[in-house]
Amino acid sequence: MAKSTSKPIFSLKNVTKDFAGYKALNDVSLEVYPGQVLCLLGDNGAGKSTLIKVLSGFHKPTEGTVQWEGENVEFKSPKDANDRGVATVHQFGGTFPLMSVGRSFFVGLEPTKGWGPFKRFDKKYANQVAVREMQALGITRVTDGERLIGSLSGGERQASAIARAVHFGAKVLILDEPTAALGVKEATHVLRIIMQAKHKGIAVILVTHNVSHALTVGDHFAVLIRGEKADDFKKGERTREQITDLMAGGEAMAELENELNTLTGTINQIH
Amino acid sequence: MAAQKPVFDVRSLLRRPEFGAFVSALFVFIFFAIFGGAEFLGPGGLSSTLNIAAELGLIALPVALVMIAGDLDLSVGSTMMASAVVMALLSGTYGLPTIVGVGGALAVGLIAGFLNGIITTKTNLPSFVVTLAVSFATSGLAFGIIRLLTGTLQADVTPEPWLKDTLGTLFFNNWEGAIGLFIIVSAIVSWILYKTKYGNWIYAIGGDVVSAKATGIPVDKVRIALFMGSGVGSALLGIVQTAMYNSAQVGAGSSFVFNSIIAVVIGGVLLTGGYGSPVGVVLGCITFATVGQGIYYTGWESDWALLFIGTLLLAAVLSNNTFRRLALGGGKKKSAKESK
Structure with missing residues (x-):
């Protein structure tokens, strides 16, 4: 079992998720530590998606408990989980391809200036921050916050979504197959960004098919098979x-x- | 896509959502300036074009917001007719002050929009079905009530001067007061979309409703509010027409359902939502009106206008898709791995 000196920020205790008789997750326990990368491995249909949906508040567990910083919690909605500091980034990163980099960076958390009826979206600030945060993650090719998300490369889209999560103080970052659709070079870049997030003290949950990618950045690993946790080990143990x-x-x-x-x-x- | 030369100034212009609308507005204007002659370019021609564009715009602009958020509103025609009926009944048949009739008309718009929104969001049915149903129900109700109360489908009203002299008259014998209202509505819609956080929410909802919800945007409330907006737009046109003609235009309305969608699409709004601009929609309304009015000045049969509109609409949808691809193809090396 993976153990660490620090306390887990986020953990699942004997979680089962039942969809009309089909156990997508069966008695899964998992611990996530700040500043570490947990790799979630497993074949298609192993329950990885269900697991991250439980972690990010889309699903409620049928049995078992979710603990946040040592206390039992029940996420009422994805927003609820988000407010606590759980950020989820999907395979294609920024999900609004037709929005600008600046606008999509701040969706739902728009910066405004002015007051009363003249309160308005601060586009200049939004664009500046979005570009600055992406540059901080090593994406130097994006210099204009007006660029549409859809015009970015896969790696850049991932970076924009991760940058958003980091900027808004995510404590747990869930990355769902971030390298699956990327070429070798872009994937390497995304892995580097994951390491950056880790060094900032963020707990990263990396869902992947790719053993090489997992071994490169992972601190501990959990393997799911048909909804059950088949193995759980630290770096170097397998x-x-x-x-x-x-x-x-x-x-x-x-x-x-x-x-x-x-x-x-x-x-x-x-x- | 082939290798692209970095012609950035042109490309950034091409990438604007209103570019296609600008091209089509320019094209039809030049076309009818040539074939319609001096009369089309005179005050009579220009004002009649702008009057039509303004009336259409009152509905098309708020409908554009609905469409950018990924919904459709097919009830605008009935809402407009019903609000005109309510206004004429209240201020005409029952002799109440004009302001009561205007308030009643706006209330009809708000209620119809609220119904569209609440049913769409609660049932998760496609909005075009819901608004179509609401459209028929509203028409039926309006016809039923006016016949019950007056025995005919006719309701006359004499608006008080404050309304008659603003929205119910032709300035300098040509220009409708609706043009002023059109400018105000354009400004409000542009402000909302470009300058407020709600604009961001509208784009996000149209782009990906699940992700929008996950970021905490009150998606249902926004969609309901947008339907109420298009209800108010329809009611405004109902008020304008009632003020112009001193009676509720019971037959009018149905043409605005498709005309508003056509103007919005020619204006560069994607049918799938998530993309579009008010400037484009204003140009879309002007394009639509130019074709409809311009045809009279050519001396040709007005039937040809329909052919024109149909062709324009198809061209607009096709070019919207192309422009969207251009907008997404901003990166230099992206096209190589667009495989998803």
Whole structure:
């Protein structure tokens, strides 16, 4: 079991999520520490999405409890979780492709100037802050807050969403497959940003398929298989092969490789 | 997309949501200036064009906000007719002060909009079905009430001078008071969309309603408020027409349902929501009105105007999509991995 000297900021205790008889999550316990990256690994349908939806307030657990800074909490809505400091970034980052960088950065938390009926959205400030915060994360190509989110690259979109979360003081940052749609270079950049967030003391939950990415930034790891936590370990406690095997649902990768070998063998014979 | 040369000044202009609307307004204006001749460019021609644009704009501008937020409002015609009926009944048939009739008309707009909004948000049905249903119900109710109370479909009213001399008259024999109202409504809608946080919320709701909700935007309240806005816009036009013609225009209205949507789309608002500008919608109204009025000055049959509008609408939808792609293709190397 992963243990740390500091106290977990966010934890799940024996959480089960039942969708009309189907247990998407079964008795899962998890601890998230500030300044650490928890990698959530698992195949499609393993329950990763359900787990992050419980963490971010979209779903309420059927059984079990969610603890925030040591106390039991029940998130009433995503907004509720958000207010506590849980920020979720989806695969494509900023979700409003037709909004400008500055506007989307502040959606729901718009800065205003003036008073009374003349209170107005402070576009200049919004654009400045959004660009500055993205630059701080190493995105130097974005210099104009008027650019549309949809015109940014995948990595830049991720960065804009992470920058927003960091700016508004997120304590827990949930990243759902942030590198899945990215090329190698962009993915590396996003991983670097994750490390930056971690060093700021943010607890990062990284959902990924990619074992290399997970091993690069992860401090501890949890593997889900069919809604159950199959393993939970710290950095260095498992080899890459063991993790890959686990993610393939416990089925030994070697077996699969053998099978593939026989297949390619057949092809070779045809030649 | 092929490799793009960085022609940034042109591209940033192309990227503006009102660019297409500007091109089409310019095109039809030049077209009818050539074929409509001096009369189209005279005060009579220009004023009749602007009058039509202004009347349409009273509805199209608030409808644009509804559409940017991702909804449709098909009830504007009935709401306009019903508010005119209520105004004429109150201030005409029952002889109450004009202000009561005006208040009643605005109340009809607010109530119809509220119903559209509350039903749409509570049932999660597509807004076009809900507003279509509300539209029929409102028409039926208005017809039923006026026939019950007056025995006919006719309700006359003599507005008091404060209304008659502002919204019910032609200034310099040509220009409707509605033009002033159109300018005010344009200013308010632009202010809301560009200058307030509500504008940001409207774009966000139209862009991605789930994410908008997650950021804490009161999505349902905003959508209800926007429907109420288009209700008020419809009521304003009902008031203007009643003041102009001294009676409730029972037959009018239905044409505004599609005309407002056409003007909004020609104005560059995406049918899927999330993108558009009031400036574009103003230009869309002017384009629409220019075609409708310009055709008279060419001496051709007015039937051709419909062909014109249909073609323009299709061109607008296609170019809106193209402009959206351009707007999204701002990055240099992005196009290579647009695979999602």
